[in-house]
Amino acid sequence: MNSKLDILIEKYLDGNISKKDQTELNNLIGNDIESKNSFQYADALQKLIKQDAVGIEYPEELFSDVQDLILMKYLQEAPQESTVFVDLKSAYPKQLYTYVRYAAVIAIFFLASIISINEFMPLYNSKLGVKEVVSNSSGKNSNLSIGKTNIQNAGLISSINIQRREAKASSKNTQKNESNTASIASNVIPATLIGSGTLATESVENTITQETPQLITQSEFVAEVNEVITKNIDYNNKSNSKEAYNSLNELRFPNNNERSNEFRDMNQLNFVPAYNFGLEDFGLNKINFVASAANGFASFGLQLSDNKITSYSQSISYNIDKKSVMGIELGLTEFSAKVLRDVVLVMQDNSGSGDDFTGKDLFKTKKPFKQKMQLVWTTIFYERAIFQMKNSELSARVGLGLTDSDPVFMAKILGKQRIYRDLFLTVGVDTRYYKTSINGTINGNYLSTFNIIYGLQYSL
Amino acid sequence: MYKVKKMLKYIANKITKFQLDEASKRLPEGSAEAFNLLYTKYHNEIYRYCLKMLGDATKAKDAFQDTFIKVYEKRDQFDGGNFRAWLYRIARNICINSIRNQQTDTEFDEEFLSPLSPNQDEYDIKELIGKALATLPDEMREAIVLREYEQLSYFEISETLGISLSLSKIRVHRARNLLRLYLEPILKEL
Numbered sequence: 001m002n003s004k005l006d007i008l009i010e011k012y013l014d015g016n017i018s019k020k021d022q023t024e025l026n027n028l029i030g031n032d033i034e035s036k037n038s039f040q041y042a043d044a045l046q047k048l049i050k051q052d053a054v055g056i057e058y059p060e061e062l063f064s065d066v067q068d069l070i071l072m073k074y075l076q077e078a079p080q081e082s083t084v085f086v087d088l089k090s091a092y093p094k095q096l097y098t099y100v101r102y103a104a105v106i107a108i109f110f111l112a113s114i115i116s117i118n119e120f121m122p123l124y125n126s127k128l129g130v131k132e133v134v135s136n137s138s139g140k141n142s143n144l145s146i147g148k149t150n151i152q153n154a155g156l157i158s159s160i161n162i163q164r165r166e167a168k169a170s171s172k173n174t175q176k177n178e179s180n181t182a183s184i185a186s187n188v189i190p191a192t193l194i195g196s197g198t199l200a201t202e203s204v205e206n207t208i209t210q211e212t213p214q215l216i217t218q219s220e221f222v223a224e225v226n227e228v229i230t231k232n233i234d235y236n237n238k239s240n241s242k243e244a245y246n247s248l249n250e251l252r253f254p255n256n257n258e259r260s261n262e263f264r265d266m267n268q269l270n271f272v273p274a275y276n277f278g279l280e281d282f283g284l285n286k287i288n289f290v291a292s293a294a295n296g297f298a299s300f301g302l303q304l305s306d307n308k309i310t311s312y313s314q315s316i317s318y319n320i321d322k323k324s325v326m327g328i329e330l331g332l333t334e335f336s337a338k339v340l341r342d343v344v345l346v347m348q349d350n351s352g353s354g355d356d357f358t359g360k361d362l363f364k365t366k367k368p369f370k371q372k373m374q375l376v377w378t379t380i381f382y383e384r385a386i387f388q389m390k391n392s393e394l395s396a397r398v399g400l401g402l403t404d405s406d407p408v409f410m411a412k413i414l415g416k417q418r419i420y421r422d423l424f425l426t427v428g429v430d431t432r433y434y435k436t437s438i439n440g441t442i443n444g445n446y447l448s449t450f451n452i453i454y455g456l457q458y459s460l
Numbered sequence: 461m462y463k464v465k466k467m468l469k470y471i472a473n474k475i476t477k478f479q480l481d482e483a484s485k486r487l488p489e490g491s492a493e494a495f496n497l498l499y500t501k502y503h504n505e506i507y508r509y510c511l512k513m514l515g516d517a518t519k520a521k522d523a524f525q526d527t528f529i530k531v532y533e534k535r536d537q538f539d540g541g542n543f544r545a546w547l548y549r550i551a552r553n554i555c556i557n558s559i560r561n562q563q564t565d566t567e568f569d570e571e572f573l574s575p576l577s578p579n580q581d582e583y584d585i586k587e588l589i590g591k592a593l594a595t596l597p598d599e600m601r602e603a604i605v606l607r608e609y610e611q612l613s614y615f616e617i618s619e620t621l622g623i624s625l626s627l628s629k630i631r632v633h634r635a636r637n638l639l640r641l642y643l644e645p646i647l648k649e650l
Contacts, residue, residue: 013636041640041643041648042640045636045640046608048643048647052586052589053508053608055586058503058507062521062524063468066499066503066524066528069525069529070528070529070532073529073532074490074495074532077490322489
């Protein structure tokens with residue numbers, strides 16, 4: 001057998017012989033009986049093998065036996081389910097089960113949103129707060145009361161209500177209660193003092209006017225006002241510090257009475273401490289919903305007397321692959337900071353006494369205020385699993401975004417542990433860097449916080 | 461049972477390349493559905509391969525079962541490439557191990573060494589081919605089985621066996637010649 005014949009027979013058997021080779025093969029086997037036999041045997045052998053291949057009987061039951069064996073292995077791998085669990089997948093159509101899961105997630109987000117709204121309540125509620133404090137103070141402090149801060153369109157205004165009464169007036173004209181109105185303003189916004197003689201009480205006489213039936217001197221009055229300011233502006237008292245700023249020191253919401261009234265009743269729902277509760281979706285499938293809470297344990301850039309930072313966030317993300325997730329996170333960071341403000345007292349006389357102090361600066365000092373400030377921020381984040389086991393995961397998340405028009409950077413390390421089916425417990429730490437310009441803080445350029453994150457996660 | 465076999469064959473033929481690619485990608489993620497699709501598609505040819513490699517139905521069943529158990533166990537190591545070649549590599553390793561055990565456990569049958577005599581034409585053709593295949597060295601047998609029985613291309617054979625393309629052609633060629641030589645007395649009668 002020559003090599004040329006071998007090559008041509010191989011080509012023929014493999015089915016890729018050209019017409020030219022076919023002609024050459026025909027010539028070879030036509031002229032030589034041995035070549036012809038070689039070709040015929042090779043061809044016959046291939047036909048035999050093909051017949052053999054077609055005729056092979058696949059053993060009965062082998063397919064299902066091996067299939068069942070493998071299926072059992074898959075089932076043994078699946079997480080063990082509780083005996084009391086009703087499997088909706090089998091009890092109802094798959095589509096209905098999907099709807100139930102979506103409804104559950106929406107319900108969780110509805111609850112989370114109520115908690116979130118509660119965090120915003122102080123922003124809407126400032127007008128109401130003024131009324132409450134004035135009312136309380138008028139009974140408690142009698143003639144001098146420090147009103148709670150008042151938010152107007154222009155900005156923050158601190159108001160002081162001074163009520164004064166002449167103890168013994170010599171004439172009908174002088175028997176009228178005199179009211180002196182003074183204004184204390186921050187260095188940012190001028191303020192207005194509101195006087196009300198009709199609210200004066202007998203105890204008024206025991207404080208200022210008893211010993212000074214006539215209008216007190218300017219220096220005495222300033223001293224009294226200073227004392228009252230010190231007593232009443234307690235920067236550790238939260239009720240005095242519900243002013244809310246965003247990163248540009250602008251009011252997030254205008255002073256709107258209708259809104260205040262609208263949300264006054266809703267504020268009664270504020271029974272759940274938002275910073276003690278969080279739900280986070282683990283997101284093993286396609287779309288993940290996340291809600292989490294965090295408490296700060298360290299910060300830089302703020303002068304914090306009690307160093308309290310809480311935050312709350314929600315996010316939606318999409319699984320890029322088995323280990324990577326991308327999404328958007330929206331959050332609210334709330335912190336209390338001690339700020340020093342210049343307080344200026346301006347006297348106005350609308351009591352009809354004839355003394356004209358209008359427009360004169362009588363008093364200027366720095367007073368510490370504890371401000372509760374809130375930053376709303378949003379980031380686009382990328383999360384990747386560092387370490388994965390069947391029921392637990394360690395992942396890292398980095399995000400970049402904005403708080404108002406300023407940049408914010410975020411990094412998280414999250415540990416996740418399955419506690420029941422698609423429910424996971426989440427604990428981790430995060431750090432955030434805000435480029436901010438908050439008036440009155442130590443460093444008006446940046447703020448960084450370190451937080452402990454915790455919550456529950458649900459995978460949809 | 462015949463209907464079941466027919467139905468399985470029909471389903472296997474209906475599986476598209478796209479479905480196979482998707483199943484290959486999802487197999488490493490632990491998808492039982494993907495495994496089932498691939499199993500349905502390839503079960504028949506893997507059994508045939510095991511049978512022709514081992515020459516014994518019982519051993520072929522064991523090798524077949526071991527092959528798919530190994531696929532299940534090693535599925536997370538599959539890189540999502542050519543599943544068929546990966547599957548044949550697993551089946552081949554199992555068959556080779558089985559052959560090695562067989563050679564140590566049993567005495568060598570000298571009948572396999574000598575060509576068939578013409579008076580053996582009353583033998584069943586299948587049995588003759590089985591015997592002829594058994595006479596081949598392992599590397600040639602697996603090459604000819606993959607080529608003639610499973611219709612793999614030379615490239616797929618080289619990928620499965622981990623050899624070069626030219627070597628896969630040489631092995632198939634030599635296996636054909638040896639088989640032809642062994643079966644020549646029978647082939648003359650045909």
